[in-house]
Amino acid sequence: MSDIASRVKAIIVDKLGVDENEVVQEASFTNDLGADSLDTVELIMEFEKEFDIQIPDDQAENIATVGQAISYIEEAKK
Amino acid sequence: MELKRVVVTGLGALTPIGNTVEEYWNGLITGKSGAAPVTYFDAEKFKTKFACEIKNFDVTDFIHRKEARRMDKFSQYAMVASDEAIADSKLDMDSINKLRVGVVWGAGIGGLETFQEEVINFANGDGTPKFNPFFIPKMIADIAPGNISIKYGFMGPNYTTVSACASSANAMIDALNYIRLGHCDVIVTGGSEAAVTIAGMGGFNAMHAMSTRNDDPQTASRPFDANRDGFVLGEGAGAIILEEYEHAKARGAKIYAEVVGGGLSSDAYHMTAPHPDGIGVMAVMRNCLENAGMQPEEVDHINTHGTSTPLGDVAELKAISEVFGDHAKNININSTKSMTGHLLGAAGAVEAIASILSIEHGIVPPTINHSTVDENIDPSLNLTLNKAQKRAVKVAMSNTFGFGGHNACVLFKKLD
Numbered sequence: 001m002s003d004i005a006s007r008v009k010a011i012i013v014d015k016l017g018v019d020e021n022e023v024v025q026e027a028s029f030t031n032d033l034g035a036d037s038l039d040t041v042e043l044i045m046e047f048e049k050e051f052d053i054q055i056p057d058d059q060a061e062n063i064a065t066v067g068q069a070i071s072y073i074e075e076a077k078k
Numbered sequence: 079m080e081l082k083r084v085v086v087t088g089l090g091a092l093t094p095i096g097n098t099v100e101e102y103w104n105g106l107i108t109g110k111s112g113a114a115p116v117t118y119f120d121a122e123k124f125k126t127k128f129a130c131e132i133k134n135f136d137v138t139d140f141i142h143r144k145e146a147r148r149m150d151k152f153s154q155y156a157m158v159a160s161d162e163a164i165a166d167s168k169l170d171m172d173s174i175n176k177l178r179v180g181v182v183w184g185a186g187i188g189g190l191e192t193f194q195e196e197v198i199n200f201a202n203g204d205g206t207p208k209f210n211p212f213f214i215p216k217m218i219a220d221i222a223p224g225n226i227s228i229k230y231g232f233m234g235p236n237y238t239t240v241s242a243c244a245s246s247a248n249a250m251i252d253a254l255n256y257i258r259l260g261h262c263d264v265i266v267t268g269g270s271e272a273a274v275t276i277a278g279m280g281g282f283n284a285m286h287a288m289s290t291r292n293d294d295p296q297t298a299s300r301p302f303d304a305n306r307d308g309f310v311l312g313e314g315a316g317a318i319i320l321e322e323y324e325h326a327k328a329r330g331a332k333i334y335a336e337v338v339g340g341g342l343s344s345d346a347y348h349m350t351a352p353h354p355d356g357i358g359v360m361a362v363m364r365n366c367l368e369n370a371g372m373q374p375e376e377v378d379h380i381n382t383h384g385t386s387t388p389l390g391d392v393a394e395l396k397a398i399s400e401v402f403g404d405h406a407k408n409i410n411i412n413s414t415k416s417m418t419g420h421l422l423g424a425a426g427a428v429e430a431i432a433s434i435l436s437i438e439h440g441i442v443p444p445t446i447n448h449s450t451v452d453e454n455i456d457p458s459l460n461l462t463l464n465k466a467q468k469r470a471v472k473v474a475m476s477n478t479f480g481f482g483g484h485n486a487c488v489l490f491k492k493l494d
Contacts, residue, residue: 017144034144041211049208 088167242480312419339370384413
């Protein structure tokens with residue numbers, strides 16, 4: 001697992017209060033990990049802070065799963 | 079229209095001297111002080127370096143980490159105390175009509191720590207607003223009853239009353255009246271506060287409202303003592319289940335006491351100073367008695383607002399002497415703030431619980447830390463100094479007054 005992936009997963013475990021083994025690539029924040037609309041906004045903010053990036057709102061809408069978050073951040077950090 | 083009778087069928091408490099009702103009561107009757115140096119932040123530069131914090135409390139013992147993270151402390155405290163009260167009431171969640179169960183809560187401030195953290199974050203940044211999406215819903219004072227209703231599915235009236243240190247007494251009186259009028263069968267009421275924060279301590283210090291007895295925190299809250307120098311900030315929650323009498327009787331509920339009246343008034347005088355003649359305080363006790371249809375001579379015990387401030391304590395006792403006349407000397411008067419500190423918006427609720435338990439146990443908790451007589455106080459008054467007193471209590475009054483001149487008073491009576 002890449003460094004980015006493990007950091008993303010740690011944030012999700014912390015913010016959503018879920019078990020690490022639930023945080024798989026295809027897991028959806030809202031459908032699988034119990035996030036509501038406020039949790040999702042908070043997650044995006046935490047990703048921005050952790051990786052020192054800006055995720056515009058229209059891009060954030062496309063980040064709905066663990067895998068999508070990791071790919072987006074990996075792309076942004078290239 | 080005949081008013082319904084209202085009784086108390088459940089209690090919950092999270093206080094600086096005990097984290098359950100049982101621990102709280104034991105603390106009260108043994109004269110325990112909840113004051114100690116502040117642990118939540120470095121108070122070295124503050125004029126007051128101590129407070130009555132909640133102790134030995136890990137919120138995740140009660141609330142899942144994810145849920146707890148979405149709540150300010152004042153909401154967490156509300157949840158823990160109301161869980162205890164609801165369990166104590168033994169209400170059957172499957173059979174009650176939840177449309178007729180409300181939550182009417184009191185909080186003087188709300189999520190002060192949440193507000194403080196978010197503003198500090200912003201101030202430390204580059205000016206780009208990066209506010210947490212939970213900032214507002216965690217902070218707003220009405221979220222505590224909102225959270226309780228979400229957990230239990232109670233769909234009746236739901237809101238928070240805000241009248242500073244009278245908040246939870248206002249909440250109890252609103253709850254009393256909804257049940258009296260037949261709008262609800264049950265209301266979870268009470269209050270919570272969590273203002274032992276940089277902003278809370280700094281703000282109250284700036285008003286010169288708090289004791290600065292840093293060399294001896296445990297004796298700092300000393301209502302009625304000649305050397306009192308201000309209140310001691312406390313935090314926590316009290317929850318009370320009020321229920322329509324026939325509803326409680328039909329399900330065989332344990333009934334602690336009847337709530338027989340509530341009084342409301344305003345000083346209409348100054349933002350923070352009490353009226354020197356106590357006119358608003360006299361009015362609130364009189365209209366509480368009138369609301370209950372009772373005579374002053376029937377009152378056995380008064381849990382005063384008694385915050386340990388120089389002006390407030392004397393004004394309140396003068397008002398009691400005025401309202402109760404010759405009978406005042408027969409009343410067991412106390413201030414449990416001598417032990418718990420001042421829980422602000424939660425004060426009315428935790429003190430009402432003390433009054434209700436005085437009726438239940440026939441014991442009046444003491445006003446601790448009294449050593450020097452204040453010559454401005456009538457010596458014939460029984461201020462229940464330093465030691466609890468055994469006393470059959472049939473009728474107990476609980477006073478609370480808030481900055482802004484808000485006065486609220488509730489009367490409890492042993493069930494006939």
